[in-house]
Amino acid sequence: MKTLAATEMNGKELSQTIREELKSEVLQLKENGIIPHLTVIIVGDDPASRSYVRGKEKASKETGISSDIIELPSSTTEKNLLEKIEELNNDETVHGILVQLPLPDHINEQEVIESISPTKDVDGFHPINVGKMMTGNSTFLPCTPYGILTMLKAYDVSIEGKHAVIVGRSNIVGKPVGQLLLNENATVTYCHSRTKNLTDFTKEADILILAMGRPNSIHGEHVKDGAVIVDVGINRMADGSLTGDADFPSVAEKASHITPVPRGVGPMTITMLLKNTIMATKGMPAVGK
Numbered sequence: 650m651k652t653l654a655a656t657e658m659n660g661k662e663l664s665q666t667i668r669e670e671l672k673s674e675v676l677q678l679k680e681n682g683i684i685p686h687l688t689v690i691i692v693g694d695d696p697a698s699r700s701y702v703r704g705k706e707k708a709s710k711e712t713g714i715s716s717d718i719i720e721l722p723s724s725t726t727e728k729n730l731l732e733k734i735e736e737l738n739n740d741e742t743v744h745g746i747l748v749q750l751p752l753p754d755h756i757n758e759q760e761v762i763e764s765i766s767p768t769k770d771v772d773g774f775h776p777i778n779v780g781k782m783m784t785g786n787s788t789f790l791p792c793t794p795y796g797i798l799t800m801l802k803a804y805d806v807s808i809e810g811k812h813a814v815i816v817g818r819s820n821i822v823g824k825p826v827g828q829l830l831l832n833e834n835a836t837v838t839y840c841h842s843r844t845k846n847l848t849d850f851t852k853e854a855d856i857l858i859l860a861m862g863r864p865n866s867i868h869g870e871h872v873k874d875g876a877v878i879v880d881v882g883i884n885r886m887a888d889g890s891l892t893g894d895a896d897f898p899s900v901a902e903k904a905s906h907i908t909p910v911p912r913g914v915g916p917m918t919i920t921m922l923l924k925n926t927i928m929a930t931k932g933m934p935a936v937g938k
């Protein structure tokens with residue numbers, strides 16, 4: 650049997666370790682009469698979003714965090730949604746608020762994000778929190794990028810001075826993960842759907858973050874020997890299986906470290922949400938570094 654050249658960065662295992670630590674923090678809060686509470690709002694019935702929201706609730710409860718889901722039909726108006734968020738902003742028993750994305754087309758996502766109190770914005774998407782992240786100040790960090798950074802550090806991947814190439818420029822993953830790596834003194838290149846000769850860039854990456862949602866599109870010949878590969882792609886295939894943006898077998902032969910899909914970045918996203926919720930409960934922002 651062929652052995653992997655790369656170290657697999659297993660987000661599921663790392664999450665279990667971190668969640669055990671978080672459980673103790675929650676216990677301490679409870680000893681002081683404080684019960685952390687996360688409210689998740691979902692609009693519509695997209696099956697993937699529903700499954701992520703259920704995952705968030707389950708993980709919260711397992712960690713001792715109280716949590717509820719507000720399910721709104723896809724016909725909900727933006728006004729309705731904003732009123733609901735205002736209620737939660739004013740509810741002292743709610744420490745964290747998260748609106749699952751994407752939202753239906755008739756709702757302005759940015760208006761919704763900006764309506765969440767920055768002190769309860771456990772997704773780290775509010776412009777005030779994004780601005781703090783950009784300036785390297787402590788704040789809630791967006792969960793997937795925060796999970797990636799935590800993973801790289803846990804696996805002793807050195808970031809300073811490394812060339813990080815980010816493929817994807819979404820507000821949730823691509824843009825903020827580049828910023829976090831820049832904050833750690835990496836040299837960052839962003840690539841996206843209009844980038845010409847993408848593989849000229851991927852081949853130069855010491856750290857390659859794949860977040861474009863194109864299944865199995867990056868192969869061993871597109872990466873440098875010893876590169877660190879973080880695969881954020883979660884692509885559901887016709888047979889129901891999940892696959893990342895990297896062709897795992899060929900890339901793992903060249904890489905020094907690689908995240909699998911599933912059980913890589915995905916579980917870390919939820920773990921960092923728990924961490925942000927505990928920080929919101931303590932009334933202080935998550936530490937950025």
Ligand SMILES: Nc1nc2c(c(=O)[nH]1)N[C@@H](CN(C=O)c1ccc(C(=O)N[C@@H](CCC(=O)O)C(=O)O)cc1)CN2
Pocket residue numbers: 700701704747748749750751772792793821883891910911912913914915916917918919
């Ligand atoms: N408000 C938000 N919306 C969305 C976010 C977000 O951080 N905040 N991120 C994504 C989806 N997401 C969390 O919401 C998420 C995606 C994937 C996973 C995960 O654990 N994936 C598993 C596989 C799960 C499966 O079998 O389908 C894995 O990779 O092992 C967790 C959370 C978009 N929306």
